[in-house]
Amino acid sequence: MTARILDGKAVAARIRAEIRQAVEERLRSGLPRPGLATVLVGDNPASQVYVRMKRRACEEVGFASFGYHLPATASQEEVEALIRELNQNPEVHGILVQLPLPKHLDEERILSLIDLHKDVDGFHPINIGRLAQKGRKPLFVPCTPAGVMVLLEEAGVNLDGARAVVLGRSNIVGMPMALLLIRANATVTVCHSHTRNLPEETRRADMLIAAVGRPRMVKGDWVKPGAVVIDVGVNRVEDPTAPKGYRLVGDVDFDEVKEVAGVLTPVPGGVGPMTIAMLLKNTLRAAELADMERMSL
Numbered sequence: 218m219t220a221r222i223l224d225g226k227a228v229a230a231r232i233r234a235e236i237r238q239a240v241e242e243r244l245r246s247g248l249p250r251p252g253l254a255t256v257l258v259g260d261n262p263a264s265q266v267y268v269r270m271k272r273r274a275c276e277e278v279g280f281a282s283f284g285y286h287l288p289a290t291a292s293q294e295e296v297e298a299l300i301r302e303l304n305q306n307p308e309v310h311g312i313l314v315q316l317p318l319p320k321h322l323d324e325e326r327i328l329s330l331i332d333l334h335k336d337v338d339g340f341h342p343i344n345i346g347r348l349a350q351k352g353r354k355p356l357f358v359p360c361t362p363a364g365v366m367v368l369l370e371e372a373g374v375n376l377d378g379a380r381a382v383v384l385g386r387s388n389i390v391g392m393p394m395a396l397l398l399i400r401a402n403a404t405v406t407v408c409h410s411h412t413r414n415l416p417e418e419t420r421r422a423d424m425l426i427a428a429v430g431r432p433r434m435v436k437g438d439w440v441k442p443g444a445v446v447i448d449v450g451v452n453r454v455e456d457p458t459a460p461k462g463y464r465l466v467g468d469v470d471f472d473e474v475k476e477v478a479g480v481l482t483p484v485p486g487g488v489g490p491m492t493i494a495m496l497l498k499n500t501l502r503a504a505e506l507a508d509m510e511r512m513s514l
C-alpha cells in the first residue's frame with residue numbers, strides 16, 4: 218500500500234486565504250486590524266527562525282505584527298513588565314512568547330501573566346485546564362495540536378471510538394494533542410520515554426501522532442496497515458549534499474511508513490504550516506473577542 222500524502226502546505230494556504238479575506242472585511246467595516254506581538258528572549262537560532270516565519274505570516278494576511286526581542290540576560294521582571302504592557306495595548310490582540318525561554322526565567326509565571334483573551338498560543342494554565350475538563354471551553358487551543366486536528370479532518374478520519382496513539386507528552390504538543398483527541402471521543406494512549414515496547418503500542422493505532430523529536434524513529438513495522446500517521450517532528454540531520462549542510466526530517470521514517478500507512482504527513486510541508494495557520498486563526502479570534510468586549514461596554 219502507498220499512503221496518501223496529506224499536503225499541509227495547501228491546507229494552510231487555504232486557511233490563510235480565508236483569514237486574509239476576513240481581515241479585508243474587518244477593515245472595510247471599520248474594525249481594527251488584528252495585531253500579534255511576538256516576544257523572543259535570547260538567541261536560540263531555531264526560535265529566531267520560528268518568530269520570523271510567524272511575523273511574516275502575520276504581515277501576509279494583513280495583521281499588524283509587533284516584534285520584541287529581549288537579550289538572553291533579560292530578567293524575570295523585565296519580561297513580566299513587557300507582558301503587562303502588551304496586555305494593556307489595544308492594538309495587540311494576541312501575545313506569543315516563543316518557547317523555550319532561557320532557563321533562569323519562570324516560564325509558568327510568564328505564561329500565566331498573559332491576558333487570557335490574548336493567549337493565542339493557548340498555553341495559559343487556565344486555557345489548558347479548561348481543555349482538560351469535560352464541558353469547559355478554552356478560549357484558545359495550542360496551535361500545533363489544533364493544526365493536527367484539522368489535518369485529521371482533511372484525512373477524512375472518524376475519530377469517534379478510534380484508537381489513537383500519541384508519541385510524546387510535552388506541554389506544547391503531546392499533552393494538549395491527547396486532550397483534543399479525548400474530547401473528539403478517540404480512545405487515547407500517550408507514550409513517552411518510559412513506555413515499554415513502543416512498537417507494540419503504536420501498532421495498535423488507527424491514528425498515530427508522532428511528537429518526540431527523534432529523527433525517523435517510527436519505522437514501517439511500528440505502523441498498522443492503513444493507519445493515519447501524522448508526523449509533528451522537525452529534526453535537523455546532517456546532509457552534505459544540502460545547501461545548508463543539513464535537512465529537516467520528521468519523527469517518522471517517511472520512506473518506510475508510506476508503504477504501510479493509509480495517510481501520512483510529510484516533513485516539511487505537513488504539520489509545520491498548519492501550526493502557523495492556527496496561530497493566525499487564533500489571533501483573528503482574539504481580535505473578534507476584543508470587538509465583542511468593546512461592544513458590550
Ligand code: NDP
Pocket residue numbers: 361384385386387388389390391408409410411412415428429430431449450451452488489490492
Ligand atoms: P519535547 O522534547 O518537549 O518532548 C518530547 C516528548 O517525547 C517527551 O514527552 C519525551 O518523553 C518523548 N520522548 C523523547 N524521546 C523518546 C523516546 N526515545 N521514546 C519515547 N518517547 C520519547 O518536544 P516537543 O513536544 O516540543 O516537540 C516534539 C517534536 O515536535 C520536535 O521534533 C519538535 O521540533 C517538533 N515540533 C514541531 C512543531 C511544528 O509546528 N511542526 C511545533 C512544536 C514542536 P518524556 O516526557 O518521558 O521525556
